Amino acid sequence: MNKTIRTLWQHNRLLVIAFAIALSLTIVFGVRTTAFFIYWSAHQDVPVAGWMPAGYVAKSYRVEIETVREALGLDPQDRDRRPIARIAADRGVPVDELIGRVNAALREARADEATDGQ
Template identity: 40%
Template sequence: MTHALTLLWRDNKLLLAGFVLALAVMAFFAIRTVAFWIYWADPTHRNQAIEPWMTPRYVAHSWHVPPEVVAEALDLRPGSGRITLAEIAARDGVSLEEIAARVVAAIEAERAAHRLLGPGPRG
């Protein structure tokens, strides 16, 4: 086995280095995916009370709505970066309670719209 790796390294350094890099990237994304799955599978992370440290994307994940719903409620532009709700409140000159009320109202409207549409076709 060692002899085969030595020959492979001697004859195909670039190919072997690319393969190792591809394995490392694959491992990174596999670990990241599993970590996200474990985190969001925990029921304590669902429908969490809105806190100042949360980002709009975190709120969307927690409340299980598309991120655009929260972004529209907060008047965010695409590519706003990782801004927290506290930073948004300070930027807009409003209280965190008002930000939370806007977000919850948008989430409830989104959920009500989906209830009115009913379940989709099964297939």
């Protein structure tokens, strides 16, 4: 085994380096994908809270992000990443009011999804 590796290193150094880089990237992205899968499997339908940005809510409830952005009164195409609490503070509205709007939009989206699936 060592002789094979030594021979490859001596005659195909760039190929061995490229293979090592490719193997390292495969491992890194494989671990990252697995970690994301495990995280989001355990964080589905998390109760909406003020610290959550629109994207987190959309991913947790598996709805389009535009649905959540519209419920928050944001432009659906805007890339606003502020948490719900900051949006409420900027508008001078209670956080619970915005959370209520988001929850209503989520219920509506789920009801639409249920009727579309039948």
